[in-house]
Amino acid sequence: MMSDHDINIQADPDWTDILGIENDLSTEEILVKKTAHDYASQKLFPIVTDAFKNEIFDKSIIKELGELGLIAPTISSKYGGAELNNVCHGLIAYEIERVDSGYRSAMSVQSSLVIHPINEFGSDKQKNKYIPELIKGNLIGCFGLTEPDHGSDPSSMQTTAKKVDGGWKISGTKTWITNAPIADIAIIWAKTDENILKGFILDRNQHNIETKKIEGKFSLRTSETGEIHMNEIFVSDDYLLPGVSGFKGPFSCLNKARYGIAWGTIGSAEFCWHSAREYALNRKQFNRPIASNQLIQKDLVDFQTQITLGKLAVLKLGREMDKRNINPAAISMMKRNNCKIALDIARRSRDILGGNGISIDYHIIRHLLNLETVNTYEGTANIHTLILGRSQTGIQAFS
Numbered sequence: 001m002m003s004d005h006d007i008n009i010q011a012d013p014d015w016t017d018i019l020g021i022e023n024d025l026s027t028e029e030i031l032v033k034k035t036a037h038d039y040a041s042q043k044l045f046p047i048v049t050d051a052f053k054n055e056i057f058d059k060s061i062i063k064e065l066g067e068l069g070l071i072a073p074t075i076s077s078k079y080g081g082a083e084l085n086n087v088c089h090g091l092i093a094y095e096i097e098r099v100d101s102g103y104r105s106a107m108s109v110q111s112s113l114v115i116h117p118i119n120e121f122g123s124d125k126q127k128n129k130y131i132p133e134l135i136k137g138n139l140i141g142c143f144g145l146t147e148p149d150h151g152s153d154p155s156s157m158q159t160t161a162k163k164v165d166g167g168w169k170i171s172g173t174k175t176w177i178t179n180a181p182i183a184d185i186a187i188i189w190a191k192t193d194e195n196i197l198k199g200f201i202l203d204r205n206q207h208n209i210e211t212k213k214i215e216g217k218f219s220l221r222t223s224e225t226g227e228i229h230m231n232e233i234f235v236s237d238d239y240l241l242p243g244v245s246g247f248k249g250p251f252s253c254l255n256k257a258r259y260g261i262a263w264g265t266i267g268s269a270e271f272c273w274h275s276a277r278e279y280a281l282n283r284k285q286f287n288r289p290i291a292s293n294q295l296i297q298k299d300l301v302d303f304q305t306q307i308t309l310g311k312l313a314v315l316k317l318g319r320e321m322d323k324r325n326i327n328p329a330a331i332s333m334m335k336r337n338n339c340k341i342a343l344d345i346a347r348r349s350r351d352i353l354g355g356n357g358i359s360i361d362y363h364i365i366r367h368l369l370n371l372e373t374v375n376t377y378e379g380t381a382n383i384h385t386l387i388l389g390r391s392q393t394g395i396q397a398f399s
């Protein structure tokens with residue numbers, strides 16, 4: 001009797017998408033995904049190794065993404081947006097992060113943490129002045145919430161906005177701010193004398209913001225990160241975001257960005273899985289491909305399963321977000337889960353490549369290093385655990 005071992009079986013043609021998840025995408029979503037895929041693979045992939053080695057972020061990337069309609073894709077056409085749905089937003093993050101989490105970070109900050117708050121909470125004047133230029137990538141923005149002594153607990157922040165005649169005086173230090181060294185504008189969160197959180201637009205043309213690049217990161221090296229120092233910077237009332245007070249301001253931005261991360265990490269994990277599979281099929285040890293070993297096949301099967309489930313769930317999340325205001329805990333669940341599985345898949349893929357796995361030429365170590373940050377920023381895994389724990393028990397376990 002012939003067993004499976006005797007037949008030279010080909011891989012199933014649908015091994016990359018065994019549940020047919022992509023069949024659920026609309027024609028428009030497929031087109032947007034392809035646009036992002038082509039840009040990422042043709043323009044970003046060829047430069048990423050050099051950019052990562054040398055800590056380079058080329059500002060023209062934001063402009064090129066803008067020209068393709070990939071920045072803040074859900075924004076109204078009134079401000080130059082593509083008026084796409086949340087699923088399209090996610091697919092763009094997935095394709096860009098398939099190449100590098102640093103590029104996706106720079107893009108996400110621009111879309112979700114800078115354009116989104118101006119769109120949601122800004123005055124008409126602020127929207128007309130900034131959103132069209134940010135969407136085109138003519139201006140670059142950053143988002144300053146984290147401080148040297150306050151990361152997971154931004155409610156204890158020390159940056160202050162003191163009310164003075166005609167405006168505000170802002171003082172404080174923000175750190176670990178993506179895009180800060182190259183930003184034209186910064187969305188800064190600060191507390192008033194009444195201990196109320198407010199958001200401000202600081203414009204490098206108008207305000208004396210000092211930014212300092214953080215050197216020597218071993219993660220997200222293709223995106224610039226910096227500190228922002230503010231010493232009694234006067235901003236007129238025109239630069240206050242009038243539509244929000246309190247932490248729902250920054251948290252609404254973070255939820256939008258966390259949703260993008262939940263998609264992006266699947267892109268990164270999928271790159272690692274496909275690379276590991278191909279390597280395992282070609283690499284021979286003990287006179288046969290290492291993919292012939294059950295232990296290696298188990299890894300590949302775990303990757304396929306986790307990625308399929310993660311992708312399906314984030315597509316469902318996007319579909320729900322397109323219909324209604326979703327419970328933010330659902331976004332926490334997907335950010336936490338997809339970062340976790342992506343890190344695990346990147347680590348185990350690295351192992352499948354053996355010694356070559358640590359070489360930048362095979363890209364997996366770069367993804368792995370990047371994912372360490374992605375797991376930490378926009379709420380660490382622990383913080384999302386506490387958000388979800390509170391959601392199902394009603395008990396705050398943060399402090």
Ligand SMILES: Cc1cc2nc3c(=O)[nH]c(=O)nc-3n(C[C@H](O)[C@H](O)[C@H](O)COP(=O)(O)OP(=O)(O)OC[C@H]3O[C@@H](n4cnc5c(N)ncnc54)[C@H](O)[C@@H]3O)c2cc1C
Nearest residue numbers: 143144145146151152176177178373377378379380382398
């Ligand atoms: C490359 C990079 C880019 C970033 N970009 C931005 C940006 O653009 N804008 C911005 O505002 N911030 C940004 N951040 C900051 C990021 O959001 C913070 O690093 C993150 O929120 C964690 O804060 P922290 O580093 O101060 O760690 P901490 O808050 O000090 O946490 C340290 C550890 O303690 C754990 N912990 C803390 N509290 C609890 C608790 N109650 N229970 C259990 N565990 C707990 C955490 O989970 C973590 O493991 C960036 C960070 C990096 C590394």
